[in-house]
Amino acid sequence: MKKNQSHRLSIAPMMDWTDRHCRFFHRQLSRHSLLYTEMVTAPALVRGGALHLLEHSPAEHPVALQLGGSDPRELAQAAQLGWQAGYPEINLNCGCPSDRVQSGSFGAVLMEHPALVGEICAAMIAASPAEVTVKCRIGVDDQIPQTILPVFLETLSQAGVRRVIIHARKAWLQGLSPKDNREIPPLDYPLVLAMKAAFPHLHISINGGITSLAQACALLDQGLDGVMVGRAAYQRPADILQDADRLIFGDTGPGRDAFAVVDAMRPYIRQELSKGVRLASITRHMLGLFAGKPGARAWRRALSEHAHRAGAGTEVLDMALDALHASATPDTAAPA
Template structure:
């Protein structure tokens, strides 16, 4: 799949989240949805150029489709990182123009680049020249005292002119001073209508929306106005959501998640990872959000949070945690 945006189909994505959407997280998410677009954590272009590329970029083929999100503001470096990534079977290269954290700002990338659209446009052009894959942008509607109604249309036009295949918009401003990254996800007001207007003004460009979306009903509503919808922490903390994505968004036949198969798959995956020197909790920390609302979910979380962190913990901890879930009681509760 060279460029999934050419087909003009609706897309559901799980947002890139630093320290969360690593390869173990993505492997789990892929077991629940065959079609959702998954994003890596943001990886800085310099780290790819000068660092341990296999460690940073390797991932399981089963995770695809996966978008690699890059951080940076130097076109030549982003192009080089893009070329390096071509050997690692990604489906898309995305540039981060939305993260407001201090460590991102200190590197002159992330949300602060909303003030430098011409720089971002040069980066996109350089990345496009380096690959046949889709090159996309994830941005905010503005930062600080910018007026989003003025800033966002100009920014999007520049991205389109630079060759961006898709633009994912977090529908909030980012305040670069005075708010933490967590507060930047919650305090600035959402402006979904502005993102809708951007889609209406650019019918030939894929526009996706992100920010404050907590369930698939909300996602369906957004997809009446834009091309894609992206969930972040809602999908991470309540991972069960992903089990309905293929049916609700992509029209696949409705089917229940085979939880026992999922248990066996994650045990085998964890065993393989441990055999390479990894620790069980690197895998299981992403599983804690499973089974929200299920009978036995609290015990499930306790087992993963305590036992999986112990030295020498093995895949049998996953089996023990799944055994704590009362699927029959949960089904009866749902039916009643």
């Protein structure tokens, strides 16, 4: 794999999902895919001193930190803290439509203020050696994407940004829930492709509605620089990541199947349990590991029923694997 090609396939930052346990788990499936943190707000870091939100393992790399905020000085300070914590990429969230994010005047609402975003990015770039990237929508509310998106990208480019992830949907800040905003506004892949043609010097990744590795490969073949996958990578991690190193990155090294991933997680789980972490905090990210395979439901049920119990350890993995095998194997015993 060529150096710095991890952005060809990335896993989206998702609140309450892509925590450090999730990222470590995903890393066991793919050595090269770029992983993102959940969004961390600049005020929490700068004013709240919540530096524990930056904790991660070197084993998670390549990994990027996503920040939320709207104050250039504060975001510059947060970017510096992120760099000092070991993140080589700092991503600015200009795409989240939740009410909580809107009330803080950041996320997707920033698309209404391109000049401010340019100022923010320039300040972040000046604050540390970390690469500053932006994740955005194609527009919000009554904006015309074909008009606003080129202006937005040009502003980012002039500020010094060289890599942008575009969620190929509008965000409706009024009238749609965050969940609906991920599904109802129509996808516009052709517009994102047109932006790549209009801004060839920008590295442009596409996000939104990508549900398979084959679809990701097809989008790369159309000339996009990267593909970001969200919920599908969380709900069906093996389907998206198990063959990614070979198909996306050209890595001819041996991959891991789902059973090998379970074994690879055991030392990490023991280490985290010794720190007081509850088993369910880790295994909740592993529920979809066997999605679509025989016995997957039994695997999920066993983890869900037993991992939350006090004192639960890696024996729960064994119970879940036994349940999976028992459910997947038809009963061949002869009738009495």
